[in-house]
Amino acid sequence: MAEFSMPNIRSEYKRLLKSGxxxxxxxxxxxxxxxxxxxxxxxxxxxxxxxxxGIQPRVCGLYLWGPPGRGKSMMMDLFYNxxxxxxxxxxxxxxxxxxVHHNIRLWRESDARTRRINFGSPGFARKWGDDxxxxxxxxxxxxxxxxCFDELQVTDIADAxxxxxxxxxxxxxxxxxxxxxxxxxxxLYKDGLNREHILPFIAMIKARTQVVEVAGPxxxxxxxxxxxxxxxxPSSDPEAVAGFNVLWSDMKHLMxxxxxxxxxxxxxxxxxxxxxxxxxxxxxxxxGAANGPADYLAVADRFTTVFVEHVPxxxxxxxxEARRFVTLIDALYEAGxxxxxxxxxxxxxxxxxxDGAFEFERTVSRLEEMRSEDYVxxxx
Numbered sequence: 001m002a003e004f005s006m007p008n009i010r011s012e013y014k015r016l017l018k019s020g021x022x023x024x025x026x027x028x029x030x031x032x033x034x035x036x037x038x039x040x041x042x043x044x045x046x047x048x049x050x051x052x053x054g055i056q057p058r059v060c061g062l063y064l065w066g067p068p069g070r071g072k073s074m075m076m077d078l079f080y081n082x083x084x085x086x087x088x089x090x091x092x093x094x095x096x097x098x099x100v101h102h103n104i105r106l107w108r109e110s111d112a113r114t115r116r117i118n119f120g121s122p123g124f125a126r127k128w129g130d131d132x133x134x135x136x137x138x139x140x141x142x143x144x145x146x147x148c149f150d151e152l153q154v155t156d157i158a159d160a161x162x163x164x165x166x167x168x169x170x171x172x173x174x175x176x177x178x179x180x181x182x183x184x185x186x187x188l189y190k191d192g193l194n195r196e197h198i199l200p201f202i203a204m205i206k207a208r209t210q211v212v213e214v215a216g217p218x219x220x221x222x223x224x225x226x227x228x229x230x231x232x233x234p235s236s237d238p239e240a241v242a243g244f245n246v247l248w249s250d251m252k253h254l255m256x257x258x259x260x261x262x263x264x265x266x267x268x269x270x271x272x273x274x275x276x277x278x279x280x281x282x283x284x285x286x287x288g289a290a291n292g293p294a295d296y297l298a299v300a301d302r303f304t305t306v307f308v309e310h311v312p313x314x315x316x317x318x319x320x321e322a323r324r325f326v327t328l329i330d331a332l333y334e335a336g337x338x339x340x341x342x343x344x345x346x347x348x349x350x351x352x353x354x355d356g357a358f359e360f361e362r363t364v365s366r367l368e369e370m371r372s373e374d375y376v377x378x379x380x
Contacts, residue, residue: 008036008039008082009078009079010033010036012082016254021253021254022074028071032078034210035078038060038210039083042059043085045059060210062178062179062212063179064076065180066213066216069304073180086145087143087145089143091148094261097156100140100166103132103136106118107135120142122138133166137172137173138169140175141170149177149180154189155301158266160189160197161197163201177208177209185211231346231371232340234344234345235309235310241342248307252275252278255278259271259272259273260302269298277304277305278303279302280307284310286299286324286328292327296331299328300331300337303337304337305337305338306338308328308341311342311350312343312344313351314350314360322360329367333369338376347364
């Protein structure tokens with residue numbers, strides 16, 4: 001297994017400051033120091049002599065929370081990319097929970113032989129019971145000792161119901177958790193149905209991680225968007241495409257792109273490109289599939305900025321897609337999500353004629369407002 005890479009997190013952060021890639025921020029500095037301490041403790045816990053003696057002390061993880069745009073995902077990436085001597089995984093929380101639910105169903109639908117093949121043995125003279133949580137937790141812990149969640153946000157009752165038991169089992173197997181969130185632990189799943197189920201998980205978060213607020217005065221992501229063009233057209237124009245791509249790269253900055261999976265009413269919606277609280281998706285991904293209002297509300301709840309590319313000129317021939325686009329824009333607008341669009345035409349020419357054009361005029365008005373500096377400044 002690879003050794004810890006050098007330079008360490010602190011020196012890499014200083015390099016980024018010196019190069020001007022990031023700006024000084026006191027809240028970020030405190031979080032970086034907490035990550036440095038965690039890196040050191042993980043390294044010490046993995047020392048060869050400890051492993052030979054079977055001594056693996058408990059290492060507390062880290063929970064970074066604060067408003068969007070404060071650099072939480074960037075710091076998570078610095079930590080993840082500079083710690084190697086441990087099996088680790090960085091994943092969006094919703095994608096992780098989708099896998100957990102899949103494995104729970106797999107366990108329940110399998111016979112004893114298939115369970116042993118997929119989940120292994122519980123150990124000498126022990127048996128798995130009917131509860132799938134223990135074998136699913138073992139499967140995760142066997143593959144991952146350090147679990148890094150970007151955007152930990154609990155919105156689904158199915159997740160809330162099992163989180164406490166799942167993480168009790170994971171922590172018992174010495175899995176270390178590092179997470180970013182826009183909410184403090186006590187506000188997770190706030191006002192959610194049957195919230196009492198998640199309270200033990202919240203207590204574990206506070207007991208098994210160091211909770212660090214990252215609430216600097218500047219929204220660095222917003223600084224990059226302020227004053228920028230947010231509607232690019234036509235899609236066939238290389239300059240429009242380049243401008244769209246440059247803005248995505250600039251706002252993504254140092255964050256890592258990864259697949260994101262949203263679970264809505266037991267349906268999985270997959271997006272190939274997400275970075276922290278930002279989504280980049282094609283019109284076909286968002287509106288070509290049979291998505292409905294609940295799906296778009298989930299998108300608006302999960303992301304603070306959405307990039308949509310390859311929006312075509314709409315007409316009665318693709319009216320179903322047009323209706324979905326209207327529903328998407330309504331959800332993003334009502335939630336105050338910043339939106340960047342690469343389209344084949346300006347908003348007023350996006351649905352120029354035919355059945356449905358009149359109804360689309362309200363969406364045109366919203367699109368024009370969403371590209372305004374006033375909307376961008378108050379959104380998110």
